[in-house]
Amino acid sequence: MARTLQEVDVVIVGMGWSGGIIANELAAAGLTVVGLERGGPRSTAEDFAVPRIRDELQYGVRLGLMQDVRRDTLTVRNAIGQEALPMRRMSSFQPGDGVGGSGVHWNGLSWRWGDMEFRIRSMYEERYGKRFIPADMPLQDWGVDYAELEPYFEKFERTAGVSGQAGNLGTRLVAGGNPYEPPRRSDYPLPPLHTTLSGDLFGAAASAAGYQPFRVPAANASRAYTNLHGIAMGACQYCGFCDKFGCEANAKGSPHNTVIAAAQRHAGFHLRTHARVTRVATDSAGKLATGVHFIDMVSGEELFQPAAIVVLAAYALNNTHLLLTSGICQPYDPVAQTGLVGKNYCYNTGARAQLFFSDKQFNPFMGAGGTSVAIDDFNANWHFDRTGPDFIGGHVVLAGTSNGRPIEYHPTPPGTPRWGPAWKEAVATWYQRTMSIGALASVMPNRYNYLDLDPTYRDAAGAPMLRLTFDYKANEHRLSTHAAGIIDQLGKSMGPAHMTAPAPRTGPYSVVGYQGTHNTGGTIMGSHPGESVVNKFGQVWQVPNLFIAGGSIFPHNSAYNPTATIGALAFMAADAIRLRYLKQPGRLL
């Protein structure tokens, strides 16, 4: 029989960005908040100390800061009718573990999503007609708009220390910024990061081609910064150990050293690590959450944390898994088209080319997450006519240098042998002389891309594993093909000695090879319960004291990285809880 702890106002499952933001906001408002984190604690001084953090083998290759698939993994297949098998080695996506979650090891790219995303169905129907949207693409408006989120994007940027150059300061366009970004009432809190040679060359080529390059906004502080909550952040050291690593300078905005550190100043906040939540408990009618069951992984003891409000912030995949294993709301069945939990899983696609220049010195080891130069002409640019290329969504094309870590990065031109004397000559020649151009592209929902419970494999706690059924569809094939064409055009215009072909992704989705940790969907938001699990505050329609935060509430995934939008929605949800929900607990907002 599980031991029951003292009831609190709020229990939050997962201490990443969304959980950390909500924890701090509600603890600051005087509520008693328990934050349950599956993994261990994180401290910059201890865990990210130089030189031990600069260990490419341990963190870059063996993924030492990520979820351990030996304990936690999922099964994957492309389509119904195939047997899903466990993802035995982490590769395609790399969810974090421990306090801070994926916010510890991200690159920091921070974009404001606009109404092209939030009102996607209405806008595409209006411009392109209803028939432009495929029948098996359950595209929908989010039930929120940019104007509501704008102040919360600002809050996130001032919490994470985002560096950038505004392009649209309240309908006044500013040179050097992104002309397609949604309008902002203030500039970024920090000036943009330095660019690298690769970004400069790409930017020049993009301008010459008539596009509008700009420096990407990123939560890598370009100089020392005191954030919204009085947390001191350091300046980015361009060390080349950004993605997959923790930042020893506290320059990369991460939850453990910002919102969670801030939450810990409040007496009402209690952080509990090594706490594996197994189930959300509800009352006998299933209409109210009563708390969460978890295992203290240090002692092995089963415990129950009662709470008036339950927040799931455990990463998109885990949020969906918890709802399914807790039996809350109806699971999605893609054949019968009933239920909603697990629906609208999305990801990213893209394309990439490597360019080799005999006469350039790229110093690839000097970099940060956010040194890239990008063009948004094929994404947030609503004027870009999708009729010809025939896709819904968009892609951001960009070039920069985040790192040159040698185990994974030792480029050679096409046709080079993979070992031996010719290989050695080539790696010695080209390591300094290579750059990449990449495109990050959206993925629209599909009837048959979804999450459910696996019939065969069980997790460490004995519950059925999460099963992912996902493949790129015709829409994404056309999108990736278009992106490859733009990369090819721009790359060739730069006159490299060699270039790899930016092949579009038209084959089946594979879990092998890193493609981005932007898993979205499963507990999607919307304007009414018939089409969504939660409302725009992440409040579960059927269980009004249960809130969900994170990428699982996204009904589709944009080309833009998702974190700033996750953060903004979390800030908005926290405000709704403390200012409105608490006045009428148990009522839908």
Added chain:
Amino acid sequence: MPDPQPRRRFLRDTLIGAAAGAGLAGTPPLEAAAAQVQAEPPAYTFLTPAEAGFVEALVDHMVPADRHSPQGTAIGINVYFDRALGGNWGQGDRLYTQGPWKQGLPGQGYQLALVPAELFRIGAQALEAHLQRTYGKAYAQLPDDQKEAVLHALEKNTIAFDSGIRPSQFFALLYQLVMEGLFADPAYGGNAGKAGWKLIGFPGVIATHAVNIVKFKNRPYPFTPVSIADAS
């Protein structure tokens, strides 16, 4: 079973000669660094003698000595194999190995029930059996062109293994270990004298490039590579 000691002494003597003309500007002479790290033969705690003979020949073939670096055994790539396979990663850290086990599609990735150490061991035995049948020799005894042909055949699955693993899976593991042994921090047993980093021009764990990133844009950045040990 040939005595491995004369081979190691031979390698030491060879590498000093090969490295003599290979010094890079601004770095200590290769022969001094390499000779220093090769003063003692590696203490293998995982590789059996036959496996050691195979790995040493493999890494010297894939990473031969040239003007950029000494050969694989002088860089300690063989030592890296031993440490990685015998250590926690080789024994299955961060790998889900529970059943049931199905072959799966290529897009479902690695699906064997084997940890890396087992895959290596079974693959090495299968390769040895094939080479004995085909050439009557171990890998280390083959002439260079046959060593090369064997690697291509493993990579492309044109060898038949008498066990349930595919040669290309075994080869992928070997290749990964060679790259890691060449380029990982020297703390892991390979990249001796930072020879792998010197090969390409990677400065290691330099604390900061905040000034360098502007000052050295499109210009060579002069450095002496720094390892975790150097910075500790």
